[in-house]
Amino acid sequence: MSDRQKGLLKAISEVFSNAFNRYCARHIFANFKSYFPDVKVRNLFWAASRSTNIKDFNVAMEGIKAVDLGAYTWLKDIPVDNWSKHAFGTDVKVDHVTNNLTESFNSQIDSIRNKPILQLVESLRTKVMKKFSKREQKAKDWLTDLPPSVRAKVNKFQREGRHIQVIHVGNSEFEVLHEPVTVLVDFSKAICDCGVWQIYGIPCKHAMACITHLGVSLIPYVASCLSKEAYMLTYAGKIHPIPDESSWPQIKGDKVHPPANKRKPGRSKLARRTESDELASHKRSYVLRCGVCKAIGHNKRTCPNVPSHAKKKKKSDELAPGKCTGNFFILTSRLIIPTHCDPSSLVFSAIATAASPQYQVQ
Ligand SMILES: [Zn+2]
Ligand SMILES: [Zn+2]
Known part of the structure; x- marks a missing residue:
């Protein structure tokens, strides 16, 4: 998942030639809305990006076309398998359309990112080591076969599928009547016409209705990569601690020195470069309290209890x-x-x- 930086796209296609590549929809959206600010096409953009099947996608795109033909052709130029759920490869079992998850990584490393390279790598190692051990421990306490985040989605789809009627066609096939449409579910392929099962790796509400109809356990139908076992395997690896430098073996030869530090003119920048569409974090470090009425949320200049002529007096x-x-x-x-x-x-x-x-x- 990238923000379509040109160098990055080239590097990914060379280094990870077999990897699925997605473009962050939030990033595309920031560009899109600067050209097409109409709120109608903006909402339809997200509908198109989050469509899990071609039918819903086409409805959203036709909607955009009806409002603004320019917006439609602009979007058509971006390869659809990079930004709309329905066209994503179904092997991954991840439905993210934005790279918001990198934000959480950024906030994790925020306190160490300005350190010199050795301290940076060392701090990262310690952080990752702690995280791995914490997550592995946490998973051991789970009582179900599914991680809580997967369980939450399963529960949601189960709830939604409670009143859906199904017809067992035979073998592994089902016809599901869900007004106003009929969808087909195939258990042998773990697919549903709605697209959710194959993209999320979790049976959709239609498949859930079928599972209830059959009275079987749903666990075998959740993709194995989403199981508690797979979660624990992810964090099973250990990053072993490095002993203190004083106990390192002495090696003969030239001493390796760091490269000469060339200082660029001006004050060095500490803050991470943010994208134009990123929300600036203008968080107040204190609570705003009015000096006149002592209420929270405004100051004495904007106090509603002070008549406006009195404020201008000075x-x-x-x-x-x-x-x-x-x-x-x-x-x-x-x-x-x-x-x-x-x-x-x-x-x-x-x-x-x-x-x-x-x-x-x-
Ligand atoms: Zn479905
Ligand atoms: Zn006040």
């Missing part, structure tokens, strides 16, 4: 040029003169005229 009234506050004489908002200066003096007149040409000393 600018328009207190610092009005030509006004005398008693101790000070205000010439301009920047030039305030103590009143013990004699306004008739030549010096005062010169300052006053220079600072505020409209001010005339009589």
Whole structure:
């Protein structure tokens, strides 16, 4: 899954020539909406991207075409198997259309990403080691054969399939009546016309209705890569700790030094470069509390309990040029003169005229 960076696409096709490659739909969408801001086509874009079968996809695309032909041709130029669920390879059993999951990786490494390379690798190793061990331990406590996230999807599809009527055609085939359409489910191939089973690796609501009809266990019909066993195997590997440098064996030969550190001009950038469509994290580190009414969520400048004329007082009234506050004489908002200066003096007149040409000393 990539954001279609040109160099990355080339590298992936060379290095991982057999891998499925998807484009992040959120990224495509950011481009798409900059050209076609109409909210109707924007919603249809997501419908097209999340379609699990060609029929739903075509409905969404025809909708886009009806609203904006330009938007339709723009999308048609992107290979469909890179951005719409229905065209994804069905071996993967992952239905993600966005690479939001890399955000969670980014936030994981946020505290260490500015470290020098050795500390960075070492910190990553420690983090991954901890994560592996934590997840392996956690999985041992699960009571079911499925990880909780898979279980949640199974429960959802089971609930949705509760009132669906099925006709057992024979062997492994079912006809499922789900108004307003009829879909076919084939257990020998683990597929349904709706497309969900083959893409998610979890029986869809139609297949769930069939499983209930047959009164059999659903576990054999969930893809094996989504099982608790597969989850535990994923985290079974260990990254062994490295002993302290002082106990490393001494090796003869030239000492290897790091390359000379060339500092680029200017202040070095610490923040990760974010994509234009990424949400900036303008999180406040404190709670905003009003100084006037002590309520949370606004400050004294935006306080609804202070009449609007009172807020403007400072600018328009207190610092009005030509006004005398008693101790000070205000010439301009920047030039305030103590009143013990004699306004008739030549010096005062010169300052006053220079600072505020409209001010005339009589
Ligand atoms: Zn289905
Ligand atoms: Zn207030």
